Amino acid sequence: MSSYRKAAKDSGKNKKVPDCDETLSSSSEEKTPKSVTHEVLENADSSGKVNRSVQNFQCSNYDDLFKDATESESESILATGGSFLRDKWSSEDEELAGPSQTVPPQLxxxxxxxERELAQLAQVRPLLFNFHEQSVIKDCFKMLEKKVAEYEILQEFMTLDYKNIPDAFNSGNELRNREKNRYRDILPYDSTRVPLGENKDYINASYIRIVNSGEEYFYIASQGPLPSTTDDFWQMVLENNSNVIVMITREIEGGIIKCHHYWPISMKKPLELKNYRIFLENYQILQYFIIRIFHVVKKSTGSSHFVKHLQFTSWPDHGTPASVDGFIKYVRYVRKSHLTGPMLVHCSAGVGRTGVFLCVDVVFCAIEKNFPFNIKNIVTQMREQRYGMIQTKLLKE
Known part of the structure; x- marks a missing residue:
């Protein structure tokens, strides 16, 4: 029995744009976002000390895990009486894509x-400080504030539009791989796609390497798994030795399927896949995100791998996080949790919220190490490695 399982038991209960199958439509439709002014004020408010507490809910049923903070208290996406709309861009099966509706009570x-540790992590400040380094960081923030105030950052975003396509999408466009894509217009470049196994099989995911001030940050940006690609997704996790999965979406948002439920929902019963057996060893429900510990066993060899799964639950697609403070704590905790392999990040398409997370993570690391940063340069690097990273200008705000 693994240490996590034993601990839980002992504690008691406690150069061309993609052209794919036209049955899949574009992911570029956007809902009306919040105003720029609201976002700037929200950012300014969050620049001081973080004082919103993160709650640790003790809950006996997973019904509360996915409650949308932006919707009414009575609404739950796990409601058994409701019917969910199949994502019109997706090739997944509506019956299989939704989360389990039968959840055994458990603690x-x-x-x-x-909460104390999260509050400490939220204080993003340089580890070492001298006058020159202080001046560099201050200059970066002054420049950023000026760009936001004068809408220069929006002009930068427009110049970053999808004009330069540095590579082809041949693998994603192959007939045998089209059903592995959630959206027809979001495909990985051939040169940066993540290959699976000896045959270099296809999955809609890209390696992203971002260099800032001489330091490299290594990620995998992936679409949310489909029912048919769940085995492939876990294969990617193990083959890349990633110990952290960053999930920035709910399975269902606004009645539309955004991501398949690819993990076990009960600590008593593992998820049985063709090639893998996934155990839920432990979990903790916080106000803005959920922590899960998985034990992944490869059936053919018996080899095992532990993964920390961190799901941010308060960020609607094409919108912004419900809480700036909560998102800061989330990003910082993800970075603290990362130990091995590339950090695996996904939302639904693997470009919008995923791109913002990568950018913010690099900026926070730069601040902590007294390094200057340039957001335009960071976004440019991401887009050179995965098409469409950061989809809307308000996400860049």
Whole structure:
């Protein structure tokens, strides 16, 4: 029995744009976002000390895990009486894509992180500080504030439009791979796609390497798994030795399927896949995100791998996080949790919220190390490696 399972038990209960199958339509439709002014004020408000507490909910049913903070208290996306709309861009099966509706009551195991630790992580400040380094960081922030105030950042975003396509999408366009794509216009470049196994099989995911001030940050940006690609997704996790999965979406948003439920929902029953057996060892429900610990066993060899799964639950597609403070704590906790392999990040398409997360993570690391940063340069690097990274200008705000 693994240490996580034993601990839980002992604690008691406790050069061309993609052209794919026309049955899949574009992911570029957007809902009306919040105003630029609201976003700037929200950013300014969050620049001081973070004082909103993160709650650790002890809950006996997963019905509360996916409750949308932006919707009414009575609404739950796990409601058994409602019918969910199949994502019109997706090739997935409506019956298989939704989360389980039969959830055994249970309590989480040992606490994974404390509110105090999260509050400390949210204080993003340089580890070392001298006058020159202080001046560099201040200059970066002054320039950023000026660009936001004068809408220069929006002009930068427009110049970053999808004009330069540095590579082809041949693998994603192959007939045998088209059903593995959630959206017809979001495909990985051939040169940066993540290959699976000896045959270099296809999955809609891209390696992203971002260099800032001489330091490299290594990620995998992936679409949310489909029912037919769940095995492939876990194969990618193991083959790349990634110990952290960053999930920035709910399975269902606004009645539309955004991501297949690719993990076990009960600590008592593993998820059985063709090639893998996934155990939920522990979980903790926080106000803005959920922490899960998985034990992944490869059936053919018996080899195992532990993964920390971090799902941010308060960020609607084509919108912005419900809480700036909560998102800062989330990003910082993800970085603290990352130990091995590329950090695996996905939303639904693997470009919008995923791109913002990568950019913010690099900026926070730069601040902590007293490095200057240039957001336009960071976004440019991402787009050179995965088409469409950061879809809307308000996400860049």
């Amino acid at each position: 989480p195991g040992i606490q994974i992180v404390s």
